[in-house]
Amino acid sequence: MADRRPDETRPARSLSIRLLWLTVGFVMVAQALILLPSLGRAYLDWLGTRIEASHLAALALEAAPDQVVAEELEDQLLRLAGVEVVSLRKSDQRVLALARPLEGPIVRTVDLATIPLPRATADVVTLLVAPTPGLMRVIGPSPKQPDTIVDIVMGTSALTRDMHLALARILAEALAISLAAGVLLFLSLNWLLVRPMRRLTRSIVAFRKDPEAAPPALSPPARDDEIGRAQMELAAMQEELRRALWQKSRLAALGTAVTKINHDMRGILATALMISDRLTTSEDPKVRQMAPTLLSSVERAVALCKQTLDYAREGPPPLDLRRFALAPLVEEAARAAEAGARDAFAEVENRVPADVEVLADRDQLFRVLLNLLRNGFEAGARRVVVSASKGETVTITVSDDGPGLPPRVRESLFSPFASGRRGGTGLGLAIARDVMRTHGGDIALDSTGPEGTVFRLSLPGEAPSEAPSESATAPRGTAKV
Numbered sequence: 268m269a270d271r272r273p274d275e276t277r278p279a280r281s282l283s284i285r286l287l288w289l290t291v292g293f294v295m296v297a298q299a300l301i302l303l304p305s306l307g308r309a310y311l312d313w314l315g316t317r318i319e320a321s322h323l324a325a326l327a328l329e330a331a332p333d334q335v336v337a338e339e340l341e342d343q344l345l346r347l348a349g350v351e352v353v354s355l356r357k358s359d360q361r362v363l364a365l366a367r368p369l370e371g372p373i374v375r376t377v378d379l380a381t382i383p384l385p386r387a388t389a390d391v392v393t394l395l396v397a398p399t400p401g402l403m404r405v406i407g408p409s410p411k412q413p414d415t416i417v418d419i420v421m422g423t424s425a426l427t428r429d430m431h432l433a434l435a436r437i438l439a440e441a442l443a444i445s446l447a448a449g450v451l452l453f454l455s456l457n458w459l460l461v462r463p464m465r466r467l468t469r470s471i472v473a474f475r476k477d478p479e480a481a482p483p484a485l486s487p488p489a490r491d492d493e494i495g496r497a498q499m500e501l502a503a504m505q506e507e508l509r510r511a512l513w514q515k516s517r518l519a520a521l522g523t524a525v526t527k528i529n530h531d532m533r534g535i536l537a538t539a540l541m542i543s544d545r546l547t548t549s550e551d552p553k554v555r556q557m558a559p560t561l562l563s564s565v566e567r568a569v570a571l572c573k574q575t576l577d578y579a580r581e582g583p584p585p586l587d588l589r590r591f592a593l594a595p596l597v598e599e600a601a602r603a604a605e606a607g608a609r610d611a612f613a614e615v616e617n618r619v620p621a622d623v624e625v626l627a628d629r630d631q632l633f634r635v636l637l638n639l640l641r642n643g644f645e646a647g648a649r650r651v652v653v654s655a656s657k658g659e660t661v662t663i664t665v666s667d668d669g670p671g672l673p674p675r676v677r678e679s680l681f682s683p684f685a686s687g688r689r690g691g692t693g694l695g696l697a698i699a700r701d702v703m704r705t706h707g708g709d710i711a712l713d714s715t716g717p718e719g720t721v722f723r724l725s726l727p728g729e730a731p732s733e734a735p736s737e738s739a740t741a742p743r744g745t746a747k748v
Contacts, residue, residue, distance in 0.1 A: 286456050290449035298441030306395075307388030309433040313426060314379060314405050320348040321419045322409040325355055325364035341365055351402065352420040371401045373420065379407030391430055398427045463494045467501060474505050478512050586628040586705060593663070594619040597653045600633055604640035604651075613644050618654040625661050625726050631702045635710070636665070638695040639722055643667035648719065660708070663724040671715045680712055 324344040345351065345365050353365040377390070403423050409415045594617060601615030625632070636653070643651045648669030655663045672680070681700045696710075703710045706726055713721040 286461075287449050287453040290452045291445045294445035294448045295441060298437075298445065302437055302441070303388045303392065304384060305437050306391045306430065306434060307384050309437075310387050310391040310394075310426075310430060311379065311382070311384075313429055313433075314377060315407065315410065317349055317405060317419060317421060318379065318407045318417045319410045321350050321353040321365075322355070322411060322415065322417050324348040324350075325353050325417075328364050342367060348419075349425055350419045350421040352418075354418045356416040356418065357414065369402060369420065373404050374399050374401035375423070376404040377406070379405065394423070394427055395430055395434065398423065400424075460494065463498065467498060470501060470505070474508075478505075478509060586631065588626055589629055590624055590626045591629055592621065593623045593625050593655055593661070594621050596629060596633055597636060600636040600640055601651075601653070603637055604644060607641065608644040610644065610649055613649050614651075615640055616650065616652045618652060619663075620655065620657075623655045623657050623661065627706055627726060628702075631706075635699040635702050635724070636663075638699055639665045642695065643669055643720065646670065646672075646720070658728060660728045661726040663726070664713070664721060665724070666719055666721040668719045671717055671720055672712070677712065677715065681710075 324347065327344055328341075345353070345367055348365075350365075351367055351369055355362045355364055375390075382390075401423060402420050403426070404418070404420050406416065406418050409417050597615075597617045597619050601617055604615060605613055640651050640653075643665070644667075646667070646669040648667035651665065651667040653663065653665050655661060681696050700710050703724060703726075708724065708726040710722060710724045713723040715721070
């Protein structure tokens with residue numbers, strides 16, 4: 268069987284056809300619920316018609332001289348009325364108007380003045396399902412003269428035949444109403460729901476095939492209901508994704524170019540670093556005085572190249588997981604951050620309990636903590652507090668007393684190449700997030716404002732039993748972000 272494209276739907280399985288059949292089915296169910304009462308009403312109306320016809324036949328007898336008619340006329344009147352016997356009762360006076368010999372017993376008696384609709388419905392169902400041959404007696408007031416009670420005897424064959432016809436007529440009417448209602452509802456739903464859904468589907472399929480293609484110029488939807496809202500939200504989402512894809516594709520191309528440039532730049536800077544290092548031993552005091560500044564600048568350039576290459580590397584950073592105490596690692600990062608702080612009074616307060624251990628790559632986690640501490644000092648903080656708690660996850664909190672992050676920085680805080688300070692690369696927090704997520708945890712900005720900034724880091728609390736501890740390996744050095 269040939270594969271069907273996602274934007275194609277078999278007509279028999281389309282939403283509109285399903286709605287049509289559902290509508291017809293529901294209307295048929297509603298008609299079935301009123302079918303039996305309708306049959307009961309038709310049954311009572313049929314008997315009322317016989318009462319009226321019998322009264323008219325009896326009135327013809329009253330108009331005759333001496334209220335006597337010929338036998339042939341009497342038989343004709345009874346045949347036209349569809350009865351065998353007609354008698355009238357007026358003011359407690361009973362008069363046998365018309366009659367002919369009865370053939371068979373009376374098997375049923377119906378009083379139209381007292382019979383309820385449910386009883387009439389039960390009678391007609393019995394008549395249709397299990398008809399009993401014989402005669403039927405019907406008593407009821409005359410529609411023309413309500414004070415006249417008409418008592419008739421008739422056969423049941425004509426009633427049975429007409430009730431079958433009434434059943435067929437009601438079913439045909441129900442089917443016609445169901446189809447008419449279904450078609451009208453189908454057209455309405457097709458216009459209100461199906462056509463907009465098809466447009467949405469075509470838009471989604473076209474976007475899936477070529478996300479970066481420019482969309483056709485469409486006028487905004489005129490409807491303000493849920494479908495219109497869905498159309499507007501879909502268009503907005505596609506536009507945002509399209510812009511993001513454009514930006515990422517250009518960043519990818521730029522990253523490839525920068526990676527190649529950085530590879531060559533590191534070689535050039537390595538040579539400059541060696542020459543700068545030799546300048547520190549120069550006999551000229553001015554040269555020796557400028558050498559540390561030059562050396563620091565070259566080192567920063569080398570670090571920038573390394574960061575860019577690390578970030579451009581495909582896949583998550585490789586991890587060397589070890590179980591170790593967190594407090595000593597925080598102490599090492601604190602000493603490194605304090606040594607590089609511009610403010611001589613800047614300090615890191617280590618509040619991590621001694622019993623808190625983590626399963627992580629020690630060097631990678633050191634880079635994350637050092638980056639957060641340095642960012643705090645460079646933002647103007649003089650005191651950074653690191654604390655931790657252990658539960659299902661290990662939560663590390665890094666809070667400072669700096670002035671807080673401006674709104675424009677918060678929007679792209681973890682985006683690469685979006686630095687919040689002058690001269691920054693914008694890669695520190697982006698790399699930190701990649702490292703934390705590779706560990707199975709995350710990093711998030713908890714709060715920021717004039718009172719300071721708080722970052723919250725999380726790591727899985729449970730560790731695999733096969734993970735080695737730090738004591739099983741030799742001490743490892745530290746690295747800087």
